Amino acid sequence: MPTLAGVLEARRRIAPYLPRTPLFSYPQLDRLVGTSVWVKHENHQPVGAFKVRGGVNLVSQLTTDVRSNGVTAASTGNHGQSVAYAARLFGVRAKVFVPQNANPSKVQAMEDLGAEVVSHGSDFDEAREECARVAALEGRRYIHSGDEPLLIEGVGTISLEIFEDAPGIEVIIVPIGGGSGAAAACLVAKSISPSTQVIGVQAEAAPAAYLSWRSRSLQEDEMKTEAEGLATRTAFQLPQRILWEHLDDFVLASEDELRAATRTMIESTRNLVEGAGAAALAGALKIRQRLAGKKVALICSGGNISSDQLRALFQA
Numbered sequence: 001m002p003t004l005a006g007v008l009e010a011r012r013r014i015a016p017y018l019p020r021t022p023l024f025s026y027p028q029l030d031r032l033v034g035t036s037v038w039v040k041h042e043n044h045q046p047v048g049a050f051k052v053r054g055g056v057n058l059v060s061q062l063t064t065d066v067r068s069n070g071v072t073a074a075s076t077g078n079h080g081q082s083v084a085y086a087a088r089l090f091g092v093r094a095k096v097f098v099p100q101n102a103n104p105s106k107v108q109a110m111e112d113l114g115a116e117v118v119s120h121g122s123d124f125d126e127a128r129e130e131c132a133r134v135a136a137l138e139g140r141r142y143i144h145s146g147d148e149p150l151l152i153e154g155v156g157t158i159s160l161e162i163f164e165d166a167p168g169i170e171v172i173i174v175p176i177g178g179g180s181g182a183a184a185a186c187l188v189a190k191s192i193s194p195s196t197q198v199i200g201v202q203a204e205a206a207p208a209a210y211l212s213w214r215s216r217s218l219q220e221d222e223m224k225t226e227a228e229g230l231a232t233r234t235a236f237q238l239p240q241r242i243l244w245e246h247l248d249d250f251v252l253a254s255e256d257e258l259r260a261a262t263r264t265m266i267e268s269t270r271n272l273v274e275g276a277g278a279a280a281l282a283g284a285l286k287i288r289q290r291l292a293g294k295k296v297a298l299i300c301s302g303g304n305i306s307s308d309q310l311r312a313l314f315q316a
Contacts, residue, residue, distance in 0.1 A: 001149065001238075001241075001242075002149040002150075002152040002153045002156070002183075002184070002187055002238075002242075003153070003187075004156075004187065004188065004191040004192075006149065006150075006153035006156075007153045007156035007157060007160060007184075007187065007188055008160075009153070010053070010057040010150070010153040010154045010156065010157055011157045011160060013056070013057050013060050013061075013154075014053055014056045014057055014060075014154060014157065017056050017089055018045065018046065018052060018053060018056060019044065019045070019046075020161055021040060021041050021042055021044045021045060021158075021161070022040075022041050022044060023038050023039070023040050023041070023161065023162060023165045023166055023297070024038065024039055024041065024269070025037060025038050025039070026039065026268050026269055028267075028268040029264075029268050029269075029281070029298075032264065032268075032285065032288075033281075033284045033285060033288050033291060033296065034288045034289075034291065034292055035288075035291050035292055035293060035294055035295070035296055036294075036295045036296065037284065037296050037297075037298060038162075038166050038169070038295070038296065038297045038298070039265075039269060039297075039298050039300050040158060040161070040162055040297055040298065040299045040300060041269075041271065041300050042158060042277075042299060042300055042301050042302060043271055043272065043273060043274075043277055043300050043301075043302055043303025043304075044303075046085060047078070047081040047082060047084075047085050047109065047113075047304075048078075048081070048109075048272075048302055048303045048304045049078035049081065049082070049229075049277075049301060049302030049303070049304055050078075050155060050158060050181060050299070050301045050302065051078045051079045051081070051082035051145075051151075051155070051180075052081065052082040052085050052086070053082075053154040053155050053157055053158065054082060054148070054150065054151030054152065054153075054154035054155045054180065055079075055082030055083050055085060055086035055143075055151070055154070056082075056085070056086045056089065056154065057150050057151070057153060057154030058086070058143060058148060058150040058151055058154065059071065059083070059086035059087060059089070059090050059092060059143075060086070060089075060090060061150060062090075062092070062141060066141050067090065067091070067092045069138075069139045069140055069141065070087075070092060070093035070094065070095065070138070070140045070141070071083060071087055071092055071093070071094050071095075071140055071141045071142075071143055072094070072095040072096070072097070072131055072134065072135045072138075072140040072141070072142055072143070073094070073095075073096050073097070073131065073142070073143045073144075073145065074096070074097040074098070074124065074127045074128035074130075074131035074132075074145065075096055075097070075098055075102075075110075075124070075127075075145060076098065076099065076102060076103070076106070076124050076228040076229065076231055077098070077102060077103045077106030077107070077109075077110075077228060077229070077304060078106065078229055078276075078301075078302050078304060079143075079145040080096035080098060080106070080110045080115065080117070081106060081109050081110055081113065081304075083096060083115070083143050084096060084109075084110045084113035084114065084115035085113055087113075087114070087115065088113050088114050093116075094113075094114065094115040094116070095115065095116045095117075095118060095134075095138075095140065096110050096115045096116070096117050096118070097117075097118045097119075097120050097127040097128070097130055097131035097134070098110075098117060098118070098119055098120075098127055099119070099120070099121050099122060099123050099124055099126065099127045100119045100120070100121065100122060101122070101123075102119065102228070103228055103304065103306050103309075104306060105304065105306040105307070106228075106304050106306075107119075109304070118130075118134075123223055123231065123233060124223070124228075124231055124232060124233065125223070125232070125233040125234055128145075144236070145178050145180065145236075146178035146179055146180050146236030146237075146238060146239045147236050147237055147238040147239075148180075148238070149238065151180055152180050152183050152184045152187065152238070152239070152242075153184070153187075154184075155180055155181055155184035156184035156185075156187050156188045158181075158184065158185070158299060159172065159184065159185045159187075159188035159189055159192075160188055160192075162297050163188070163189075163192055163193060166295070166297065168295055169193070169196060169295050169296070169297045170195070170196055170197065170294040170295045170296065171196065171197045171198075171199060171291060171294050171295070171296045171297070172185050172189055172196060172197070172198050172199070172296075172297045172299065173198075173199045173200075173201060173280040173283050173284050173296065173297070173298050173299065174198065174199070174200055174201070174280060174299040174301070175200075175201055175202070175229065175230060175276045175277070175279035175280055175299065175301045176200040176201060176202045176209050176210075176230070176250070176279075177202070177206075177209070177229050177230045177231065177232045177276065178209070178232050178235075178236045178239060179200075179209050179235070179236060179239030179240060179242075179243055180236075180239050181299065181301055182198065182200040182239065182243060182247060183238070183239035183242035183243055185198050185299070186198045186242050186243065186245075186246035186247055187242060187246070189246075190246045197248040197249070198246065198247055198248055199247075199248055199249045199250070199251060199283060199287070200213075200243070200247055200249070200250045200251070200283075201250075201251045201252075201253055201279040201280055201282060201283030202230055202250070202251075202252055202253070202279070203225035203227055203230040203231070203252070203253060203255070203258060203275075203279070204225075204252040204253060204254045204255070205222065205223070205224040205225040205254075205255055206221070206222065206223040206224065206225040206227075206230055206231050206232060206233070207221050207222075207252055208220055208221045208223070208232055208233055208234055208235045209232065209235045209236075209239075209240070209243075209250075210250050210252055211235075212235035212240050213235075213240065213243050213244065213247060213250050214250070216244050218234070218235045218236075218237060218240060219234075219235055220233055220234045220235075221233065225255060225258070225275075226255060226258075226259075226275060226309075227255075227258050227274070227275030227276045227279065228274075228275070228276070229274060229275065229276025229277070229279075229301060229302055230275070230276045230279060249287075251283040251286055251287060253279060253282040253283055253286060257282045257285070257286065258275050258278060258279060258282050259275070259313060260282070261278040261279070261281040261282035261285065262274070262275050262277075262278040262305075262313060263313060263314065264278070264281060265277070265278045265281055265300065269300075271300070271303060272303040272305055272310075273300060273302075273303050273305065274302050274303055274304050274305040274309075275305070275309075276301055276302055277300045277301050277302040277303055278300070279301075280298035280299050280300065280301075281298055284296060284298060
């Protein structure tokens with residue numbers, strides 16, 4: 001299981017390669033949510049998303065033999081970019097499997113980082129299943145997007161920075177796809193500030209993690225969300241074990257709520273934000289009455305929105 005000690009070690013490992021991202025407040029968001037709101041800008045990472053913290057932490061610890069065989073991952077985009085970025089840093093060959101409808105800008109980014117990108121299947125989970133099969137055949141290190149303690153510990157450095165930069169944070173709201181980000185936030189928050197609530201937000205149109213959290217058993221469900229960072233059909237064991245024990249609440253956001261939150265984040269923060277990156281705001285707006293008077297941190301998990309998605313968002 002990932003630990004706080006592992007998160008502290010991860011911070012030391014990734015510091016030479018990744019920036020400390022800003023934590024900013026915005027009066028317009030304070031007004032809309034009705035309380036003091038801080039945005040943790042993981043969209044400022046070199047690959048535009050939070051997952052790179054875990055990728056660097058994991059790949060930096062691979063043995064020489066494992067590195068020589070290469071690594072592989074399945075992704076809708078951000079996890080793949082994370083693995084590709086880390087592989088490039090440490091001279092490792094990377095192969096990333098993506099669904100056939102993957103965000104083209106994210107695919108191009110992975111290729112620009114030197115990864116071989118393979119399109120397979122109609123959704124993330126079909127790409128993931130093929131990735132696992134090929135990894136076994138080729139002897140590559142398969143880097144799962146959720147069931148990896150080193151990934152979760154790397155991502156946990158986000159919450160360390162939140163508590164250091166804004167002492168007294170009472171609520172952390174974090175998007176959930178596979179759940180590594182929320183699991184990491186739980187791990188750190190409940191170790192450092194047990195009274196701080198951690199609330200997850202998932203797309204109503206892809207609720208597998210939510211259903212798994214509610215039932216305390218791994219579930220599959222539909223995956224029809226436009227927010228590819230939240231588009232998982234199955235829940236993952238390791239993040240769910242942490243969420244079952246430590247997550248305080250779980251909110252589902254509709255596609256309309258996610259789109260509206262994305263527009264609001266872009267207009268209020270003057271940052272490019274993808275649908276998953278705005279999910280925390282969508283959740284905060286949905287439960288704003290419960291947040292009144294609290295100091296709230298929203299994790300903006302990514303900003304890799306394509307030009308086509310951006311045009312469609314503001315033409316709707």
